[in-house]
Amino acid sequence: MLWSDIVSFITQVLSRHRFRTIVLWVAIAIGVVAVNLLTALGEGAKSFVLEEFNVLGRNTLIILPGKKETTGGMPPLTGESPRPLTLEDAQFVSRLSGVKSVAPIVVGNLEASYAGKIREALTIGSSRDFFIIRQLSVAQGNILPELDLDKGEAVCVIGNQLQKELFGQQSSLGQRIRIGDTRFRVIGVLKKGGTSFGFDMDDVIIVPVANAQSLFNVDGLFRLFAEVRVYQQLDTVKRAIVDLLTERHEGEEDVTVISQDAMLSSVQEILDILTIAVAGIAAISMLVAGILIMNMMMITVSQRVKEIGLLKAMGATSSTVRTLFLCEAGLIAIVSSLSGLLLSHVITSIANLYFTDLQFYPPWWAQVGSIVLAVVFALLFSWLPAQRASTLSPVEALQGKQQKETT
Amino acid sequence: MIELKHLEKKFHIGDQVVHALDDVSLRIEQGEYIAVMGPSGSGKSTLMNILGLLDRANSGDYLLDGINASALGEAERTRLRSDKIGFVFQSYHLVPRLTARENVELPMMLSGIPVKQRKKAVDDVLDKLNLMDRAHHSPNQLSGGQRQRVAIGRAIVMKPSILLADEPTGNLDSKSGEEVTKLLESLNDEGITLMIVTHDPTLGARARRQLNMLDGRIV
Numbered sequence: 047m048l049w050s051d052i053v054s055f056i057t058q059v060l061s062r063h064r065f066r067t068i069v070l071w072v073a074i075a076i077g078v079v080a081v082n083l084l085t086a087l088g089e090g091a092k093s094f095v096l097e098e099f100n101v102l103g104r105n106t107l108i109i110l111p112g113k114k115e116t117t118g119g120m121p122p123l124t125g126e127s128p129r130p131l132t133l134e135d136a137q138f139v140s141r142l143s144g145v146k147s148v149a150p151i152v153v154g155n156l157e158a159s160y161a162g163k164i165r166e167a168l169t170i171g172s173s174r175d176f177f178i179i180r181q182l183s184v185a186q187g188n189i190l191p192e193l194d195l196d197k198g199e200a201v202c203v204i205g206n207q208l209q210k211e212l213f214g215q216q217s218s219l220g221q222r223i224r225i226g227d228t229r230f231r232v233i234g235v236l237k238k239g240g241t242s243f244g245f246d247m248d249d250v251i252i253v254p255v256a257n258a259q260s261l262f263n264v265d266g267l268f269r270l271f272a273e274v275r276v277y278q279q280l281d282t283v284k285r286a287i288v289d290l291l292t293e294r295h296e297g298e299e300d301v302t303v304i305s306q307d308a309m310l311s312s313v314q315e316i317l318d319i320l321t322i323a324v325a326g327i328a329a330i331s332m333l334v335a336g337i338l339i340m341n342m343m344m345i346t347v348s349q350r351v352k353e354i355g356l357l358k359a360m361g362a363t364s365s366t367v368r369t370l371f372l373c374e375a376g377l378i379a380i381v382s383s384l385s386g387l388l389l390s391h392v393i394t395s396i397a398n399l400y401f402t403d404l405q406f407y408p409p410w411w412a413q414v415g416s417i418v419l420a421v422v423f424a425l426l427f428s429w430l431p432a433q434r435a436s437t438l439s440p441v442e443a444l445q446g447k448q449q450k451e452t453t
Numbered sequence: 454m455i456e457l458k459h460l461e462k463k464f465h466i467g468d469q470v471v472h473a474l475d476d477v478s479l480r481i482e483q484g485e486y487i488a489v490m491g492p493s494g495s496g497k498s499t500l501m502n503i504l505g506l507l508d509r510a511n512s513g514d515y516l517l518d519g520i521n522a523s524a525l526g527e528a529e530r531t532r533l534r535s536d537k538i539g540f541v542f543q544s545y546h547l548v549p550r551l552t553a554r555e556n557v558e559l560p561m562m563l564s565g566i567p568v569k570q571r572k573k574a575v576d577d578v579l580d581k582l583n584l585m586d587r588a589h590h591s592p593n594q595l596s597g598g599q600r601q602r603v604a605i606g607r608a609i610v611m612k613p614s615i616l617l618a619d620e621p622t623g624n625l626d627s628k629s630g631e632e633v634t635k636l637l638e639s640l641n642d643e644g645i646t647l648m649i650v651t652h653d654p655t656l657g658a659r660a661r662r663q664l665n666m667l668d669g670r671i672v
């Protein structure tokens with residue numbers, strides 16, 4: 047039988063049994079859409095999260111107090127160790143030859159007030175280099191001045207939103223706001239936009255690290271950012287930092303130094319696993335479609351027993367009959383999965399119009415995989431019915447009896 | 454030419470054995486017109502099915518134009534069948550979703566014959582059977598006689614040498630039955646071997662040779 051004839055023969059069958067065709071079409075398309083949308087969601091979330099983590103640049107090392115023994119998995123983002131990381135440690139690190147700059151971090155929530163208005167705000171104590179490492183810039187005024195790390199100055203840079211809430215339309219530069227129980231002069235307002243590590247940078251106060259330590263009454267640092275001069279030295283510098291701090295901490299290795307790449311790759315790993323898991327769950331809906339195909343094909347075969355007998359009497363071999371039934375399922379699967387793919391693209395395009403922060407796009411492996419899976423499932427699940435059709439005895443089949451051929 | 458030697462066909466129903474064909478030997482020359490008659494259950498259809506390569510005998514030999522059909526595999530039997538044998542059934546067996554034309558074309562399509570070649574052959578057949586104006590009708594828009602004519606068209610489109618008709622007029626009134634019989638006879642006049650199973654003695658008498666069957670034997 048010619049391929050063109052197989053296709054037209056099948057098309058006639060499909061248009062004749064419209065209800066069955068539509069049910070299978072919908073079932074397969076749903077499976078394909080599920081795989082593509084869920085993976086698009088997973089990938090969208092992944093790129094969103096990675097972007098969030100990506101603000102530091104590749105040259106930055108993050109030094110955390112406390113030792114994480116486990117390799118792989120998420121490094122500790124919070125956590126106190128018995129021996130804190132101190133400002134002195136930070137100064138020593140900054141003197142290492144490969145280190146360009148350091149930004150010690152102390153954070154906490156404090157009340158900020160101005161002219162009777164009180165807001166709770168995330169207060170970050172750091173240095174001028176923090177702005178450079180984090181690529182933060184000001185809309186008005188200046189960033190923190192160059193100071194020795196252990197020297198304080200009662201100045202602050204505030205987030206855009208906070209400036210609006212405390213000052214309204216009024217200019218805030220040069221004004222004094224009360225943070226905790228100290229007064230700070232506002233010297234700059236951050237540019238709008240940007241969150242990182244879940245900190246909403248529109249709503250923060252940044253003060254010199256020494257001031258923050260006395261505000262929170264702590265000696266330790268929450269963490270320390272160190273920027274290396276050249277990326278190639280990242281690992282050497284990392285080792286040097288660990289060695290230096292181990293020596294300073296009486297021979298005990300009680301800090302964790304991680305690079306952004308390492309952090310990103312472990313985050314990425316987790317999100318990839320998540321996406322694949324989600325795709326797997328979606329693939330189950332394809333399995334359901336597959337079982338539906340099997341049932342429907344079984345019914346078709348029993349409904350068309352006489353026709354099968356006739357086809358055999360008219361010169362169709364068993365393999366021709368098998369091919370006809372397999373191709374019938376295969377054709378439905380191809381058409382349905384392609385339209386499912388199209389629908390997924392329409393849905394993600396519309397979603398992308400509405401959610402500009404997050405871009406959804408089904409990954410190529412999900413697009414290809416969902417179609418391949420749909421076709422493979424269709425062929426696999428229609429194999430049994432097709433095999434049954436092909437082995438029917440023509441004499442019995444012509445009488446409408448479903449009996450196997452005896453050879 | 455067909456030669457049957459000591460054909461046996463048994464059916465097992467439970468622990469009972471039905472001897473549908475019992476030592477049947479037969480020689481049929483090309484172009485013969487044979488009527489097969491006999492009471493119900495005497496084995497007429499069984500004989501036709503085996504002659505038509507739709508079924509196999511349990512023992513005995515079947516030579517079709519010198520080819521030992523009993524020794525062939527399924528695919529070869531299918532090829533031989535579509536080359537040499539046309540079937541006409543009592544209940545037409547047209548595919549309802551296909552038009553008259555497509556039904557006639559079906560055997561050629563199944564054999565993978567190119568479209569151009571098919572068109573000519575189908576046109577010729579439709580023309581010959583006076584079905585040109587019904588070509589695009591579906592079977593349920595046709596009368597019984599017309600349906601059987603479409604079925605005959607389908608049986609002869611591959612230019613077989615043997616036409617096997619199992620009670621071809623059994624579902625027809627006497628007028629269209631007569632038309633169909635005449636059509637089959639005219640095909641026989643052109644050289645095709647015609648074998649008709651019938652319960653009608655006058656119809657059977659028109660054939661040049663009669664085979665009477667009883668309990669699986671030719672008597």
Ligand SMILES: Nc1ncnc2c1ncn2[C@@H]1O[C@H](COP(=O)(O)OP(=O)(O)OP(=O)(O)O)[C@@H](O)[C@H]1O
Pocket residue numbers: 464465466471472473491492493494495496497498499500
């Ligand atoms: N598939 C089958 N299974 C069991 N027995 C069968 C089968 N086909 C035929 N037989 C039996 O074989 C015998 C011959 O049947 P066959 O159909 O050849 O008779 P027939 O002469 O064509 O009868 P009718 O005139 O009623 O069509 C009958 O006894 C029938 O019951």
Ligand SMILES: [Mg+2]
Pocket residue numbers: 497498499619
């Ligand atoms: Mg019969």
